Amino acid sequence: MRKSGLYLSGPYGQYTGEYGDYIEWREKSISRTGKNIIIFLLAAVMAVVSVNPIAEYRNQIKAASGQESQVSVAEGADKEQFFLIPGGQQETIPGVPAENLKKEPGETLILLDPGHGGEDEGCSREGAEEKEINLRIAYQLQKKLLEMGYRVHLTRNGDRELTLEERAKEANETGADLCISLHQNASEEAGAEGIEIWYSIQNQKEESERLSRIIQKYAVQSTGAVSRELVESEELYVIRECTMPSCLIETGFLTNNAERKKLESPEYQEQLAKGIAEGINAYLHPKTMYLTFDDGPSEENTARILDILKARNIKATFFLVGENVEKHPEMARRIVQEGHTIGIHCYSHDYKALYASTDSYLADFEKAREAVKAATGVEAKLFRFPGGSINAHNKKVYQQIAREMTDRGYIYYDWNASLEDAVSNPKPETLIQNAVTSTLDRKKVIMLAHDVISETNQCLEEILDQFPEYQMEPLSEEIDPIQF
Ligand SMILES: [Zn+2]
Ligand SMILES: [Zn+2]
Numbered sequence: 001m002r003k004s005g006l007y008l009s010g011p012y013g014q015y016t017g018e019y020g021d022y023i024e025w026r027e028k029s030i031s032r033t034g035k036n037i038i039i040f041l042l043a044a045v046m047a048v049v050s051v052n053p054i055a056e057y058r059n060q061i062k063a064a065s066g067q068e069s070q071v072s073v074a075e076g077a078d079k080e081q082f083f084l085i086p087g088g089q090q091e092t093i094p095g096v097p098a099e100n101l102k103k104e105p106g107e108t109l110i111l112l113d114p115g116h117g118g119e120d121e122g123c124s125r126e127g128a129e130e131k132e133i134n135l136r137i138a139y140q141l142q143k144k145l146l147e148m149g150y151r152v153h154l155t156r157n158g159d160r161e162l163t164l165e166e167r168a169k170e171a172n173e174t175g176a177d178l179c180i181s182l183h184q185n186a187s188e189e190a191g192a193e194g195i196e197i198w199y200s201i202q203n204q205k206e207e208s209e210r211l212s213r214i215i216q217k218y219a220v221q222s223t224g225a226v227s228r229e230l231v232e233s234e235e236l237y238v239i240r241e242c243t244m245p246s247c248l249i250e251t252g253f254l255t256n257n258a259e260r261k262k263l264e265s266p267e268y269q270e271q272l273a274k275g276i277a278e279g280i281n282a283y284l285h286p287k288t289m290y291l292t293f294d295d296g297p298s299e300e301n302t303a304r305i306l307d308i309l310k311a312r313n314i315k316a317t318f319f320l321v322g323e324n325v326e327k328h329p330e331m332a333r334r335i336v337q338e339g340h341t342i343g344i345h346c347y348s349h350d351y352k353a354l355y356a357s358t359d360s361y362l363a364d365f366e367k368a369r370e371a372v373k374a375a376t377g378v379e380a381k382l383f384r385f386p387g388g389s390i391n392a393h394n395k396k397v398y399q400q401i402a403r404e405m406t407d408r409g410y411i412y413y414d415w416n417a418s419l420e421d422a423v424s425n426p427k428p429e430t431l432i433q434n435a436v437t438s439t440l441d442r443k444k445v446i447m448l449a450h451d452v453i454s455e456t457n458q459c460l461e462e463i464l465d466q467f468p469e470y471q472m473e474p475l476s477e478e479i480d481p482i483q484f
Contacts, residue, residue, distance in 0.1 A: 103175055108284060109151045111176035113238060114138040115183040115248075118161025123186040125254045130184040131159065133263050137251060138182050140266075140273035148281055168241035178211065178280065179246035181238050184263065185253045193256045194226025195219050198233045198248040200240040207245035213468035215249065215279030222275025223268065225252065225259075245283075249276065282469040287443045289470040290479070291316040292415065293451035294345055294384060295422075297324055297331035304457040306338055312464060315339050315474040317413075318451065319384040322347030322368030329375035336376045341474040343382035343413070344368045351393040354386060358400045365405070381410055381477050388414050390484050413481045415448035419463070421456045428459035435463045445470065446482045 103109040114134035116122035122130025135156070142152045153174060155167045171179040185196060197216050199208035212230050220227040233239070239246040251272050252259045262268040291309075296302045296318060309316055318335050320342060325332045336342060346354055347368035354364050365383070372380055383405070385391070389412055390398055405412065417438040419431045439445050449456050464472075473479075 103151055103177075107151045108178075109153065109174060109176045110145055110280060111153050111155065111171045111174065111179045112138045112141055112145075113155040113167050113171070113179060113181040115181055117156050117159055120161055123184060123254050125186075125260055126257075128254055128260050128264050130254060133184055133251075133254075133269070134182045135159070136266070137269045137272055140270050141180075141182070141276055144273050144277035145280065148277060150280075164237040165241075167238045171238075171242045171244065171246070176242075176244055178283075179239070179242040179244055180215075180276070180280070181236075181246070181248040183248060183250050185250035186255045187253055188255075190255060190257070192253050193259045194228040195223070195252065196228040196231060196250040198231045198236055198239065198250070200236060200242075200246070201232045201234055202240050203242055204245045208239070208247055210468060211245045211280075211283045212247040214283045215247065215276055217468055218279035218282060219249070219251075219272060219275035222278065223271045286471045287441075287445070287469055289439075289445040289447055289467060289472050290413075290475050291447050291449065291472055292319060292343075292384070292413070292475065293317070293449050294319045294386075295321055295324070295349065296451040297328045297335065298452045299328055299331065301454055301457050302328070302331050302335070302451045305451045305460060306334060306340075308457065308460050308464075309340070310338055312472075314464070314472040315341070316472070317341040317343060317382070317475040319343040319345040319382075320368070320372055321345050321349055322371035323349075324452075325368075325371045325375050332372065332375045336378055339474070341382065341476060342372060342376060342378050342380050343384055343475070344372060344380045344410075345384055346386045347371065349386055351387060351391075355394040355397055358397050358404060361394075361397065361401045362404065382475055383410050383412050384414070385412060388484055411477060411481055412483065413446060413475060414484045415446045416442065416482050417445045418448040419450075419456060421450050421453045426453065426455045428455050428462070431455060431459050432462050432466065436466050439467070444482075446475070 114131070114137070116131035116134060118131075120131065122134065124130060135158075138154055142154060145152045153170070153176070155170050156162050167181075168179075170176075185192070195216060197212040199205070199212045209230065209232075216227060216230065219225070233248075236248055239248050252263045254260045254263065291314070293302075293305060293316060297320060302318075315338075318340055320332060320335075322344075332342070344365060345368070347364045348354070354361055369380060372378060385394070385398070385401075387393060389402060394401070402412065417440070418434065420426070420434045420438075421431050435447065439447070449460075451457070
């Protein structure tokens with residue numbers, strides 16, 4: 001894999017990485033070596049007229065330390081650019097033209113865009129300048145993302161002024177997969193605080209929103225900051241003009257004294273970077289959740305669930321009860337029309353009668369299958385045992401039933417997470433909690449819920465909000481079942 005970064009080894013130690021880190025590394029190295037070297041380096045920068053910044057840098061190190069250093073740069077790093085290190089020292093490092101920053105096949109390139117720079121300080125309070133905090137967080141974030149194996153570029157590596165057009169252009173020309181702008185917030189309300197993420201409704205709206213929601217979740221988890229509502233925008237130039245999913249993160253308020261102090265500290269900047277990086281990683285590696293609803297259809301409750309799923313463009317799976325299908329055939333048809341998967345639960349939800357013997361189970365199933373076929377035309381192949389494949393009522397017969405059903409070409413699906421909503425008087429807060437705690441961050445989740453329970457549809461939206469990092473999919477015969 002070609003790297004566009006610097007590879008250095010010399011008296012300051014060894015360095016491999018991209019420019020953003022290089023500056024930090026260099027700053028630390030310089031402060032270790034002593035301030036007289038800074039003065040020497042600055043003099044050298046001004047005195048030496050050289051077409052090769054790397055050779056120049058090597059000379060500087062040799063002059064300052066009396067030791068040889070090995071300095072090399074990836075091909076294409078031939079354009080000189082001038083940067084100011086936050087803190088004011090002028091630095092010369094090689095830049096790479098945009099066409100050489102293009103990613104290699106198979107790489108994921110993330111463009112970080114620290115807002116403002118140069119004359120444009122952004123907002124500032126009590127000596128804290130937005131442009132510098134944005135850059136510090138970008139460096140930390142770059143480091144985390146590089147450790148995760150992503151390729152990362154910054155629109156600026158130092159205190160450089162860039163137009164908004166240049167920022168968006170770099171994102172588009174390098175073929176970046178994601179673009180993340182970093183900013184600090186300000187408000188007339190001194191108490192305003194927290195993380196606020198903006199996304200453009202004109203650029204990859206759905207993906208940008210999902211990216212924003214996931215980053216928000218992880219950044220808030222990592223920092224304990226207040227979670228502010230996501231903001232849709234038509235105006236913010238960079239995120240609007242980028243062609244890839246993008247967002248603008250206001251990591252905190254410089255106008256809030258307590259939050260500003262945190263934002264200035266390297267420890268808090270690192271926590272922010274960690275959360276944002278984890279969010280980006282979760283966005284790029286989505287997990288899958290299969291929402292399943294048992295025991296329906298019912299008139300009002302199923303309709304409400306379907307409305308919520310439709311508004312979010314989510315497809316789920318409904319394991320139907322034959323008796324209820326006969327009562328509400330139009331609802332069973334609506335489930336199918338709206339693209340959800342239908343499975344069989346049973347005809348009559350009576351454990352004793354159902355599990356009296358293998359024959360009683362098969363007879364009930366056949367009745368349910370016919371009812372579903374008659375109402376919807378669907379020949380269901382998926383099914384779910386009432387109570388799950390192994391339960392208190394079917395211990396003696398479940399193996400024989402499972403074998404027989406498998407022989408007939410049916411597939412049963414248990415679950416590995418549950419709202420636990422089939423209890424008397426469920427409380428919405430408890431159902432939300434159950435959903436979160438039983439999911440356990442698994443990569444593949446089959447969630448058990450019941451569309452006949454009104455509390456379930458009351459809190460379904462909140463439940464869905466808990467899982468931005470999951471893609472919601474319907475079950476199908478191709479999906480490997482989860483079986484107890
Ligand atoms: Zn800003
Ligand atoms: Zn059931």
